[in-house]
Amino acid sequence: MRALRILNRSIRDSFKSVFRNLSLSMASIACTTVTLILVAISLILTYNVNNITTNLEKELTVVAYFKADSTEKDRINIENDLKTMPNIDKVVFKSKDEWIAEMKNESDTLKTTLDYLESNPLLDSITVTVKDVNGLKQTADKIRSYDFISSAEYGEGMVENIIGIFDAISKGTIIIVLALVLVTAFLISNTIKLTIFSRKTEIEIMRLVGASNIAIKLPFIFEGFVLGIIGSLIPILLTVYGYVYLFNTTGGYVFTKILILSDPFPFVFIVSAFLLVIGALVGMFGSWRAVRKYLKI
Amino acid sequence: MKLIKVEHAYKIYKNGTTAVADISVNIDKGEFVFVIGPTGCGKSTFMKMLYREEKPTDGKIIVGGIDVSKLRNSKVYKLRRKIGVVFQDFKLLPKLTVYENVAFALETLGLPNSQIRPKVLKAVEAVGLKEKLRNLPSQLSGGEQQRVAIARAIVNEPKLLICDEPTGNLDPDTSKEIMSIIDNINKESGTTIIMATHDKELVNKMKKRVIVIEDGVIASDDMKGRYKVHESVKNTK
Known part of the structure; x- marks a missing residue:
């Protein structure tokens, strides 16, 4: 008290x-x-x-396109490699057939154009989501280093x-x-x-x-x-x-x-x-x- | 029964000045003691050591069972609660009334209002200021202000009342009044009084124990003594 x-x-x-x-x-x-x-x-x-x-960070992904002559084995290789990297959150593969189907769905004009083509001109791709945005460039560089990859892109510089x-x-x-x-x-x-x-x-x-x-x-x-x-x-x-x-x-x-x-x-x-x-x-x-x-x- | 026991107390300031040298004295419970001596003789330092405003450099000082010389800063308040101190310059708070000034002492100790009120009224009555409870210090005479200071010092019923030249600022008649109030406190409640003063007449009239301090040492200590000045302390040593 x-x-x-x-x-x-x-x-x-x-x-x-x-x-x-x-x-x-x-x-x-x-x-x-x-x-x-x-x-x-x-x-x-x-x-x-x-x-x-x-x-x-959630939005940021690296989209990499395979060269046209790449094989199924290459795809499995890179997927397995990337999954062991610490900064990789998710790896999603999208084949050129899936791409073309998606594009055809986008608009009728595109569908008509694409239907004219005899073969699929598109490339297979993988979309990689990273955990830390600061490791984005490193991840893209790593992906680029594979011979069977034609390009790997992200919002370079801007981000x-x-x-x-x-x-x-x-x-x-x-x-x-x-x-x-x-x-x-x-x-x-x-x-x-x-x-x-x-x-x-x-x-x-x-x-x-x-x-x-x-x-x-x-x-x-x-x-x-x-x-x-x-x-x-x-x-x-x-x-x-x-x-x-x-x-x-x-x-x-x-x-x-x-x-x-x-x-x-x-x-x-x-x-x-x-x-x-x-x-x-x-x-x-x-x-x-x-x-x-x-x-x- | 001894209330104060001082054994070979020294106070040497950092600059080398010796204020008190080898003082030994005992004071019993209920005693009334005058401490006299010329200005700068060390009597204030001696009194300050009793309520631990100054720490003795050497020696032993026991007040009311507390070893003052060993008392830590954080525990000084325990000693102070047993001691009341009155100064020449009253030290009242100008914005507080008589009642508030006296109550302030108890408030800071955390007492409930129900206990503060009767204690304050009793103390104010003891110094005869019941009619002026609501006055501010500025509305009081010097003698009345000193009476408020005394009331504040005794409100917590201390065992020891230290008065450092309480009549130094007052005219002879008022001094006598203050003296009789302090004497009454001593007689009625058995409070031990130690008073430093320069007032020759008062000391001679009261016929109490007189301790004379000169050059930092006790020059004489007489029961029923008189005011005296030793010509040369060094010769009497």
Whole structure:
């Protein structure tokens, strides 16, 4: 019960202190807000980039065509070889007869044209789905190295570019966010430092009457916590309403149908929870630092 | 029964200044002791060592069964709960009323309101400020402010009350009032009092035990002593 009362008192005091030093508190809160908005953007971006990359990866296949003189044995050979490679997810063989049947089904004009031909001019093919998109080029090169393969194609260049850009964007934002998180922690630490100085007599009396160290320190730790939580409110609202708005106006696609935004629910709530936790942790870290440095007991 | 036992206590500051050198003294429960001596003689350091504001460099200090010289920083609060301290400059919180200032001590210890209220009222009554419970320190005279500080020091019913020149800022009449309040606390609740002062008249009038500290050592220790200044401590050693 005593611990609960001390906790209760600490929380009450921390709120009082936030409002007592309002201008300083506002600076810390504003910095937390800006940081957390960027954290939100980076979280949303990173998650969606991952999502898009996964989608791309699912779509990404290498299509290889056999030379016309290749044999059934070659086909079995390459299929067995590929299946032993770690990055290969699926290997699907499609014979030239299947191709022609498919093409004939596509349109009547094609059917008429193809029917004129005496022999099938198409080639047998295998479609290889890879597990990791980064190994795509390697897989294509490997397939090309067989003599009986005439060509192996994938969206060469384009895919690497898109993924490279996404990678750079998420890495860049992570660095900026980390820097901002540090700045925010220092700013909160500074606010708490001034609170500690302004409450010197109070701390002195608390020590004299025998308040335990934790009872003296708790209000300051909570103050940072409160600053962090208040600072996370606007970013959370922006995330919830902003992302849902973006999703609804774009219909869930950015630019093309490949770049799909993930569903807003429960995604926005997970991001919000993250923001709240980050805000609270940054605040507490800042105040903990100030308490450790300036509150000598 | 001994409340305070000091054996060969030294306090040497990092810059080499010796504030207290080889002090040994025993103080019984319920005693009233004056500690006198010129400014800078080491009496404040001696008193600070008793409530562990300063840690002795060497020697042994036991207060209320707690070995102060071995007490870890994180455990100091256990000692402080047995001791009340009153200063020359009152150290009241200016934004809190008389009641709140006294209650503050108990609140920080996590006592429930149902226990805080009767204790605060009892302490405030003991210093005769019941009528001014809702006043802020700025609305009180110096003597009244010191009385609030005393009430705060005794609200948790400490075994020992340390007063570091409590009348230093007050006129002679108010000093007498404060003195009689402290004397009453000593007589009624048996609280041990250790008081540092420069007030000759008060010391002579009270006829209590007087410990004289000069140049960091005890120059004399008399039961029913009088205020005195030893001409040269070095010659008396």
